[in-house]
Amino acid sequence: SRQNPHAGGVCSPSDGSSDEPGSTRGPRVALDGSSNAIGCKSDSCVQADGSSSQLQDNVVLASRQNPHAGGVCSPSDGSSDEMGSTRGRRVASDGSSDGAGDACDVSAGTYGAPRSPCLAPQSEAHAVRVPKMALSDFVRVLDADFDGHELFRQWLLNKTHKYGNDDDYADQIAVRIFNTCVDELDGRPDPRGGHYRVEMLPTTCHVYFGSKTGALPDGRKARKPLSEGISPVQGADRNGPTAVFKSAAKFDHIKAGGTLLNMKLSPSLVSTEDGLAKWAAMIRGYFKMDAHHVQFNVVTADTLRKAQANPEQYRNLIVRVAGYSDYFCDLSRELQDEIIQRTEHSLC
DSSP: OOBOTTTOOBBOOSSSOOSBTTBOOSOBBOTTSOBOOSSOOTTTOBOTTSOBSSOOOOOEEEEEEOTTSSSEEEEEEEEEOTTSOEEEEEEOTTSOBOOOTTOOOEEEEEESGGGGGGTSHHHHHHHHHSTTOOHHHHHHHHHTTTTTOHHHHHHHHHSSOOTTSSOHHHHHHHHHHHHHHHHHHTTOBOTTSSBEEEEBOOTTHHHHHHHTOOOOTTSOOTTOOOOOTTOOOTTTOOSOHHHHHHHHTTSOGGGSSOBOOEEEEOGGGGSSHHHHHHHHHHHHHHHHTTOOOOEEEEOOHHHHHHHHHOGGGOTTOEEEOSSSEEEGGGSOHHHHHHHHHSOEEOOO
């Protein structure tokens, strides 16, 4: 029921039954696009190159251990798994332990869900509205990474509904996909005796998973980063920060083991007392809608590009990445580019 970069596949449940602890039977789709075709549901067979049997709701799931999901994992033998977390007993905040040995809750992260409003049922509408573009031809365009179809790609990028603009059509598709993930995964037993908890805080995984994912029907080219957490696709949020907050608040944040919303603001926004007051009011309004988290970078894209070109002059430049802060010049080039591409908002 999840994609794991160290296990190599996506399992989508076909009948809800399980053949091993913590997983459900379904088609396992490897990162190279191959599949074992076990009980495949047509609306959830997604290949790593972005193609799908019906281009239905596509989500990328990754399973990793989350020390904040249902207890802190304290190491019992000092060993560590491949994802950098330690195995051990689950320890409650009061110091008590459930004595479950290696049992720990594991987070099932959903990455790229904000891209999904362009992925299908709307993809079929795309195929109807564009002359001579049947769905099968659409898939071939994706397989070719839009080579020779740049005008069509620009239409997808600029003329379709996008999450993050307070557009109910797009937002409700993203919400439906998130709710489906929760219904299918949350609370299911994992192989260590714990349970899976759904979260939407990828840290930097969205860059890695993007590097393994082909072109997508929203106009994203192959190998580019996915959207992160509940943040809109980079550059897709065009109706201002308030619209982003209203879109993000449509998720039921209580269902998640954590959500992540990144926002980049122009420094001019907070250069006056009035700007600071508006910023504070905007944040308070977001949390009154039962939201969970937001973090900001108050920096211009121009400054980040200069730091990228001349890192020795910007050694002290710190940015918010995804739930943590880091020196911009210490980040990978791919992650730097992703932060630069985030929409820069200002308030009128």
